Amino acid sequence: MDSYKHEALRQRLEADISRMRPDEALPTERQLAQRYNVSRATARRALQALREDGLIRSVRGVGTFVAHPRITKTSTLTSFSEDLRSRGYRPTAELLAAQRLEADLHHATALGVDPGTTLHRIERLRLGDDFPICLETVYLSAERFPDLDQSLLTGSLSEALQITHGVRVVRATQQIRAVNVTGRQAGLLGVKEGSAALLVRRTAFDDTGHVVEYGESLCRGDLYEFSLVVAK
Known part of the structure; x- marks a missing residue:
């Protein structure tokens, strides 16, 4: 079930990212968890999958942003x-x-x-x-x-x-x-x-x-x- 939730959230975020500009900030893990009614662990896994796909980048202490297309x-x-x-x-x-x-x-x-x-x-x-x-x-x-x-x-x-x-x-x-x-x-x-x-x-x-x-x-x-x- 958790695996399904994280994949569903990843797909929703990917659709959101396609409408955003490079370097535009994404919500935090906490904000995503509250917005989509999931755990922070699920939000974290979805963001990690997007990072591995090269769609977002994270800056420690600053936030997570839409990546420039590879x-x-x-x-x-x-x-x-x-x-x-x-x-x-x-x-x-x-x-x-x-x-x-x-x-x-x-x-x-x-x-x-x-x-x-x-x-x-x-x-x-x-x-x-x-x-x-x-x-x-x-x-x-x-x-x-x-x-x-x-x-x-x-x-x-x-x-x-x-x-x-x-x-x-x-x-x-x-x-x-x-x-x-x-x-x-x-x-x-x-x-x-x-x-x-x-x-x-x-x-x-x-x-x-x-x-x-x-x-x-x-x-x-x-x-x-x-x-x-x-x-x-």
Whole structure:
């Protein structure tokens, strides 16, 4: 019976949350217990289930709030902007740095160019509805893309390259690992220092097999997840 009550309450709260905005506060356990005539233990179990589903988040000593929708990255080749639009976000990018530098061995290997080749280094904070989600650094060959209009760097870089240079990304490789954010990263992403994040290293290729870009993205662990299909 208790299991039925907690699941019924979870479903009612989930329906309520669907009509609420991210960061909007939920009632306390005591208030929920009184409102729905259940025990506090039942209210607590329902809230825990919603937390596990990523629908709410709790801040100790402050309260429980509607979580921002998670962005699920699948094995389908899509840009960050496309991923955000699919979840109802308005994607934008804040340009933090745009510079030219000589390729070291690591970035030269990643891009398939000689060490010392001039590269574009573009650092951006990726946002959804003006909310920070990902810190991204992208490298491109300045020989292949000599002129990059900085006004194009506030949206999808892949879309900008296709429009301005006729280059279309058709394949990408990715390596993903769990990390903890440092001070500057935490400040930009709006999380506590040491918070969990996903570091994604991505190499994108065009239809001729040449590397278009190499990037490293630090994605908030509470907002970003990967869903992959593995077959034998």
